[in-house]
Amino acid sequence: MCNKFSSVLLLFIVSVVCVQSSFDKLEGEPCETEGIAGKCAHIYKCLSAFLDVKKRKHPTICSFQGREPIVCCTDCELVSDAREAIIGKDGTVFYKSSQKAENKCIDLLALLPETCETGGMSVAWKRDDQPCKKFIRKGYVGKKKKGFSTVVVGGTDAKRYNFTHMALLGYGEDRASAQWHCGGSLISEKFILTAGHCISDPKRGPVRFVVLGILKRSDPEDLWQVYNVKRIVPHPEYRPPSKYHDIALLETDKLVTYNKAVFPACLDVQGKFFKDKDDEIIKFKDDDEDDDDDNEEINEDQLKEFQKLFTLLDEPVEDQRQAVATGWGKLGRDRELSDTLQEVYLNRFSERKCLVHFQPNRNLKHGYNATTQMCYGDEKETKDTCEGDSGGPLQVRSQVAHCLHTVIGVTSFGKACGYLGEAGMYSRVYHYVSWIESVVWPGED
Numbered sequence: 001m002c003n004k005f006s007s008v009l010l011l012f013i014v015s016v017v018c019v020q021s022s023f024d025k026l027e028g029e030p031c032e033t034e035g036i037a038g039k040c041a042h043i044y045k046c047l048s049a050f051l052d053v054k055k056r057k058h059p060t061i062c063s064f065q066g067r068e069p070i071v072c073c074t075d076c077e078l079v080s081d082a083r084e085a086i087i088g089k090d091g092t093v094f095y096k097s098s099q100k101a102e103n104k105c106i107d108l109l110a111l112l113p114e115t116c117e118t119g120g121m122s123v124a125w126k127r128d129d130q131p132c133k134k135f136i137r138k139g140y141v142g143k144k145k146k147g148f149s150t151v152v153v154g155g156t157d158a159k160r161y162n163f164t165h166m167a168l169l170g171y172g173e174d175r176a177s178a179q180w181h182c183g184g185s186l187i188s189e190k191f192i193l194t195a196g197h198c199i200s201d202p203k204r205g206p207v208r209f210v211v212l213g214i215l216k217r218s219d220p221e222d223l224w225q226v227y228n229v230k231r232i233v234p235h236p237e238y239r240p241p242s243k244y245h246d247i248a249l250l251e252t253d254k255l256v257t258y259n260k261a262v263f264p265a266c267l268d269v270q271g272k273f274f275k276d277k278d279d280e281i282i283k284f285k286d287d288d289e290d291d292d293d294d295n296e297e298i299n300e301d302q303l304k305e306f307q308k309l310f311t312l313l314d315e316p317v318e319d320q321r322q323a324v325a326t327g328w329g330k331l332g333r334d335r336e337l338s339d340t341l342q343e344v345y346l347n348r349f350s351e352r353k354c355l356v357h358f359q360p361n362r363n364l365k366h367g368y369n370a371t372t373q374m375c376y377g378d379e380k381e382t383k384d385t386c387e388g389d390s391g392g393p394l395q396v397r398s399q400v401a402h403c404l405h406t407v408i409g410v411t412s413f414g415k416a417c418g419y420l421g422e423a424g425m426y427s428r429v430y431h432y433v434s435w436i437e438s439v440v441w442p443g444e445d
């Protein structure tokens with residue numbers, strides 16, 4: 001990308017040099033371009049000029065620093081290095097963050113087998129009330145989908161290619177006789193995220209196989225993309241039978257091939273916005289929230305603080321009030337395992353309700369822990385994850401691209417599934433992101 005860019009840059013410098021003569025404005029000096037007042041800035045600090053050059057549009061030159069132009073920049077904010085920006089197929093811009101897992105998610109854009117709507121930044125061009133060019137987030141993700149959770153009772157069949165990160169885990173000596181239960185999520189070319197308690201089966205021993213690319217257990221053999229598990233990495237604090245830190249990573253013996261049926265998911269790197277307090281601001285922003293008895297008061301200061309946070313970020317947040325759990329688990333209590341992958345839309349329970357649902361017991365000494373766990377379910381319909389769904393993802397659509405999912409939770413356990421109003425427990429991915437990064441992408445920055 002950089003090479004291509006410098007040749008374009010050079011070409012354009014040559015053409016500019018031919019037609020203009022004096023380039024004497026230094027970095028920081030005022031300038032004007034297309035009738036808009038700006039400031040001279042190095043081309044790599046001026047995202048809009050950088051993008052213009054990529055589109056072979058000439059920016060206004062202030063001067064040169066060696067061969068690199070100082071341009072007249074009308075952006076509201078300069079960036080540290082525009083070369084860090086990733087341009088999506090539809091022209092949207094992503095800016096790399098300091099979070100490895102987020103950058104990995106953005107990198108996936110270039111590998112997507114099909115194009116899909118991306119959710120990066122786009123330029124808000126100057127309007128009369130806006131003295132400079134601003135990059136704003138394209139915000140489709142935070143938009144609430146109406147009628148999302150309607151008549152689904154229990155799960156529904158998922159569509160092929162909709163959950164391409166979904167893995168099914170196999171236990172047993174060989175593939176032919178292996179038993180397949182527990183789910184997982186493909187999160188890189190080598191790693192599957194699953195639950196701690198899925199790393200082995202009481203009768204058949206450690207997990208040995210991972211299958212990707214299927215929608216149905218009964219899918220023909222040629223759709224089964226099977227990998228051997230080379231390494232099992234449970235979370236270092238996972239101490240069964242305790243149910244805390246119920247999360248693990250599986251490494252495959254070879255690199256996973258991405259295709260239309262197999263493609264990884266992103267990890268939730270934003271979770272901090274969805275702790276208890278923040279529930280309130282989301283409710284505040286959402287005028288059609290109709291329940292609920294747990295509308296605790298928020299004070300003025302808190303509100304201001306949240307509003308400040310939101311304007312600072314200027315981006316939508318992934319709406320995690322509703323999330324989708326997927327799995328090939330049992331279709332209900334005392335029922336058979338599902339042949340077709342099931343998807344079930346669940347609602348987030350308030351922290352208070354989670355505490356009530358999951359009180360301290362033998363394997364959960366301190367009860368529900370909001371830092372490391374979350375609970376989702378449905379209070380009005382019988383919807384839940386069930387036996388065999390363990391290890392699978394609880395997910396929302398990714399903010400990076402419409403066709404990607406962000407895994408926010410790992411299905412951990414429930415009580416008896418299929419009772420009205422029950423909640424299921426999920427390991428909170430956000431809390432584990434740095435551990436996941438250290439295992440999946442070690443030694444990279």
Ligand SMILES: *[C@@H]1O[C@H](CO)[C@@H](O)[C@H](O)[C@H]1NC(C)=O
Binds near residue numbers: 366369370371
């Ligand atoms: C919840 O888990 C975190 C991380 O393990 C721990 O530091 C914290 O003390 C736990 N909170 C409670 C109330 O047990």
Ligand SMILES: CC(=O)N[C@H]1CO[C@H](CO)[C@@H](O)[C@@H]1O
Binds near residue numbers: 162404
């Ligand atoms: C996330 C995703 O891929 N969603 C797709 C699920 O399937 C339907 C119908 O095939 C598509 O319209 C969605 O875009």
